[in-house]
Amino acid sequence: MSLILWAVIGYLLGAVPFGIVITRALGLGDLRRIGSGNIGATNVLRTGNKPAALATLLLDSGKGAIAVLLARWLAGADAALVAGAAAFLGHLFPVWLGFRGGKGVATFLGTVLALDWRLGLAACAIWLLTAAVSRISSLSALVAAVLTPALAWWLDGARMAAVTGFMAVLILIRHHANIRRILAGSEPKIGKKA
Numbered sequence: 763m764s765l766i767l768w769a770v771i772g773y774l775l776g777a778v779p780f781g782i783v784i785t786r787a788l789g790l791g792d793l794r795r796i797g798s799g800n801i802g803a804t805n806v807l808r809t810g811n812k813p814a815a816l817a818t819l820l821l822d823s824g825k826g827a828i829a830v831l832l833a834r835w836l837a838g839a840d841a842a843l844v845a846g847a848a849a850f851l852g853h854l855f856p857v858w859l860g861f862r863g864g865k866g867v868a869t870f871l872g873t874v875l876a877l878d879w880r881l882g883l884a885a886c887a888i889w890l891l892t893a894a895v896s897r898i899s900s901l902s903a904l905v906a907a908v909l910t911p912a913l914a915w916w917l918d919g920a921r922m923a924a925v926t927g928f929m930a931v932l933i934l935i936r937h938h939a940n941i942r943r944i945l946a947g948s949e950p951k952i953g954k955k956a
Contacts, residue, residue: 764837765844772829772845776852776869779859780821781806784814802864804899804952822864823872825849830876843925846873850929854936865936867903870929874910881917881926885910897951900940907933 781801785793790809793801797808803819826849833845853869855861871889875882885906892902907930915923934941943949 765841768829768833768837768841768845769848772833772848773852775825775829775845776849777856777858777863778821778825778852779856779863780825781818781864782859784817784821785809785811788814790814800864801859803868807952819868822853822868823875825853826869826871826873827876830873834876842877843921846877847925847928849873850932854932865903866929866933867899867907870907870910870933873929874914874926877922877925878914878918881910881914881922884913893952898944898949899952900937900949901944903933904937904941 779801781803782793785791785796785806788811790796790806790811793799793805793809797805799805803815803822806818807815809815826846829845829849830842834842850866850869850873852863854863854866856863867889871882871885874885888909889902889906892905893899896902911923911927911930914926940949
């Protein structure tokens with residue numbers, strides 16, 4: 763019962779669409795009608811408002827981290843894994859937006875960072891290095907997502923690898939259109955406005 767409760771709490775935290783809340787509060791319009799239509803920080807950046815994009819990045823990653831840290835503090839390691847995975851699912855499939863959410867990269871990174879800071883820093887470093895070389899946010903996300911489960915297995919064992927692997931598969935699925943554009947050479951660079 764405790765794990766079910768933490769799954770619900772994690773999901774509800776993850777389902778808060780901070781990108782939409784921030785862009786509406788700042789009068790930037792409906793984020794779902796801007797750029798890619800995604801509700802995440804990369805699309806907020808396409809509005810040209812860097813502080814709004816940074817706030818979205820921090821809040822989207824923070825909701826995964828908060829779910830993990832609260833669950834670990836109050837209920838232990840198993841609850842932390844469940845709450846983190848549920849927060850990630852909440853971001854991808856938020857009830858408030860008809861289950862059409864973001865692609866989960868910031869929430870993935872925040873969740874992993876809270877589950878194991880070493881693994882989280884490694885995932886962030888992979889994202890940053892790939893972004894510095896390619897200037898393509900989606901490619902950076904894909905590389906970080908694919909490599910994280912292998913690092914998780916090495917650092918934390920099978921359970922962490924399974925949870926991060928589950929999240930990585932969903933990130934790959936959510937990025938199917940990006941993958942096609944990357945292969946075609948038409949994926950937009952970081953910072954390109956809508």
